[in-house]
Amino acid sequence: MPNRVPSSIRQAFTVTKFELLNYVRSRRFIIMLGIGIIVGALLTLLVGHYRPSGFLASSIDFYSSWWGISATYIVILSGIFFGGDAISGEFQNKTGYFIVGNPIRRSSIYAGKWLAAFVASFIVLIVFLGITVLNNFYYFGLNLPYQFLESFLFTLLYLISVLGLTFFFSSLFKSSSVAILTTVVLMLFAFSLIQELIDAFVHVEPWFLITYGAGIIGNILTVPYPSHILTTHFGHVVVTSYAVTVPEGIAILVAYFAVTVILGLVLFERKEFN
Amino acid sequence: MQQSIEAVNLTKKYGSFVALSGLNLKFEGAKCVGFLGPNGAGKTTTLKLFTDMIRPSAGHALINGIDVHENKRDALSSCTALIETPEIYPSLTPAEALSMIAEIRGVSSNERNIRIEESLNEVKMLEWKDKKVGKFSKGMKQRVNIASVLISDPSIIMLDEPTTGLDPRGMSEVREIVKSLKRKNRLIFMSSHLLNEVTDVCDEVAMIDHGKLLVYDSILNVIQKFSENGSNIIEVGFSRAIDENIMEKIGKLENVKATSKIDETNLRMEILGDIKVQEALFYELANMKIGVISFKPSSSALESTYLNMIKETL
Numbered sequence: 001m002p003n004r005v006p007s008s009i010r011q012a013f014t015v016t017k018f019e020l021l022n023y024v025r026s027r028r029f030i031i032m033l034g035i036g037i038i039v040g041a042l043l044t045l046l047v048g049h050y051r052p053s054g055f056l057a058s059s060i061d062f063y064s065s066w067w068g069i070s071a072t073y074i075v076i077l078s079g080i081f082f083g084g085d086a087i088s089g090e091f092q093n094k095t096g097y098f099i100v101g102n103p104i105r106r107s108s109i110y111a112g113k114w115l116a117a118f119v120a121s122f123i124v125l126i127v128f129l130g131i132t133v134l135n136n137f138y139y140f141g142l143n144l145p146y147q148f149l150e151s152f153l154f155t156l157l158y159l160i161s162v163l164g165l166t167f168f169f170s171s172l173f174k175s176s177s178v179a180i181l182t183t184v185v186l187m188l189f190a191f192s193l194i195q196e197l198i199d200a201f202v203h204v205e206p207w208f209l210i211t212y213g214a215g216i217i218g219n220i221l222t223v224p225y226p227s228h229i230l231t232t233h234f235g236h237v238v239v240t241s242y243a244v245t246v247p248e249g250i251a252i253l254v255a256y257f258a259v260t261v262i263l264g265l266v267l268f269e270r271k272e273f274n
Numbered sequence: 275m276q277q278s279i280e281a282v283n284l285t286k287k288y289g290s291f292v293a294l295s296g297l298n299l300k301f302e303g304a305k306c307v308g309f310l311g312p313n314g315a316g317k318t319t320t321l322k323l324f325t326d327m328i329r330p331s332a333g334h335a336l337i338n339g340i341d342v343h344e345n346k347r348d349a350l351s352s353c354t355a356l357i358e359t360p361e362i363y364p365s366l367t368p369a370e371a372l373s374m375i376a377e378i379r380g381v382s383s384n385e386r387n388i389r390i391e392e393s394l395n396e397v398k399m400l401e402w403k404d405k406k407v408g409k410f411s412k413g414m415k416q417r418v419n420i421a422s423v424l425i426s427d428p429s430i431i432m433l434d435e436p437t438t439g440l441d442p443r444g445m446s447e448v449r450e451i452v453k454s455l456k457r458k459n460r461l462i463f464m465s466s467h468l469l470n471e472v473t474d475v476c477d478e479v480a481m482i483d484h485g486k487l488l489v490y491d492s493i494l495n496v497i498q499k500f501s502e503n504g505s506n507i508i509e510v511g512f513s514r515a516i517d518e519n520i521m522e523k524i525g526k527l528e529n530v531k532a533t534s535k536i537d538e539t540n541l542r543m544e545i546l547g548d549i550k551v552q553e554a555l556f557y558e559l560a561n562m563k564i565g566v567i568s569f570k571p572s573s574s575a576l577e578s579t580y581l582n583m584i585k586e587t588l
Contacts, residue, residue: 003382003427005348023365103347103350103379
């Protein structure tokens with residue numbers, strides 16, 4: 001009796017299952033997990049040894065200094081590690097030839113791989129979260145401010161957006177190294193630099209940058225929430241800084257995800273295996 | 275309904291370069307069709323169009339009458355393909371990689387493990403089923419790729435130079451697999467550079483060059499139609515050494531133009547006539563009770579036909 005091809009959603013979950021299996025056994029997953037653990041361990045040692053007042057003033061200050069700064073880097077690195085070559089690798093390494101010639105839509109492959117990258121990144125993030133929360137319990141007892149839960153949810157939203165962006169670059173280029181390099185340069189250097197320059201000297205709110213939207217992860221842990229616009233005068237020089245508001249930050253991150261995931265999918269659908 | 279593969283005015287262009295030009299072909303039923311052509315002729319392009327790995331510039335690639343580009347899921351539901359030499363996720367084992375394909379193709383969970391074991395056994399990779407693919411040689415990976423084509427028991431199989439990367443023993447085993455698939459009522463469309471492989475395995479041959487179809491017919495008819503003097507070369511194998519007496523007897527048979535020994539137990543016969551003549555000759559040889567054990571078109575005959583045809587298109 002001929003086999004009945006499962007639904008596209010079920011096929012996407014099949015791709016997720018095996019892609020995730022491939023991830024968790026890979027060196028890159030161990031390295032990324034190692035990075036999360038090393039960052040957590042270093043912070044544990046440094047805070048334990050030097051007892052900085054910025055960290056230990058209150059539970060919320062602790063989360064602000066610890067999670068508010070480190071989590072965004074963990075997200076960016078996870079995005080690069082798990083999303084950087086997720087699609088381009090299918091062309092460059094020819095793994096796509098194993099799966100694309102089957103009765104499966106490319107959108108199912110894209111969605112399945114995206115979900116696997118999300119789960120792998122989520123595992124790394126959860127390990128780092130565990131280290132953070134355990135440290136906070138050590139210094140402040142069983143105290144989990146609601147702002148931290150909000151910050152964690154924003155971090156997940158940022159992860160979703162970053163993976164949307166990295167998958168887009170991965171679909172744009174057939175070379176994995178070009179896709180990864182572009183993502184690294186943009187996420188770790190270019191966006192931050194542009195944001196600083198536009199913020200300070202052009203006096204325009206950088207609402208179009210994903211890294212600006214991610215500001216809500218740290219801002220929500222600052223009590224009271226920072227002013228939206230802060231202008232400082234240094235003699236004749238006026239420096240303006242912007243703090244993204246929560247609705248604005250959510251809108252930026254959601255927009256980044258929606259636009260990049262659609263563009264990435266269109267590119268993958270159109271790209272040819274030749 | 276018989277299984278079918280059909281190209282309707284199938285064209286693929288890359289800018290001004292025409293990789294495939296208005297290909298019209300239809301294969302139906304259970305048989306093996308060899309797809310021959312030099313490098314860059316358009317063989318892999320054709321197979322990629324049939325699996326929606328690339329989009330046609332014009333025309334249609336149909337499997338069982340369904341357009342692959344418009345409805346890939348239905349078109350490929352009973353068709354499997356091995357295009358080039360795919361890589362498998364290196365951290366997966368063959369059993370896991372095949373399980374992924376089986377799940378995607380809807381092989382039921384209670385059948386899956388049996389099918390995986392059968393497929394791996396067929397390509398002699400069963401003992402490696404739980405080892406990571408990343409450590410395998412190219413030949414071992416290609417065996418797993420072939421197993422992935424068998425996993426869902428398809429009625430149509432497309433193979434793009436399936437023996438690439440295999441050692442001589444592996445090549446021979448793959449040929450035997452293809453022959454066994456043919457016996458199971460499948461339509462097999464196989465591209466190859468190796469003319470002896472096509473002669474050995476296929477019933478029909480399609481030749482292509484510069485993106486254009488040159489000929490499509492049974493191997494015997496192609497050799498006859500396009501050989502320089504309209505003759506066919508047949509290789510006959512014997513169970514015992516051939517003596518002069520046998521050579522003389524065969525040489526006197528009707529429609530046999532010439533005979534020559536290949537080695538102690540094989541001879542080459544140049545004959546005039548179509549497939550009916552060959553059938554009659556085969557019958558006569560068998561009745562002579564001289565130990566005939568094989569009777570097949572010579573690969574060298576196909577080779578000279580192929581070279582003649584390719585030369586014409588240069």
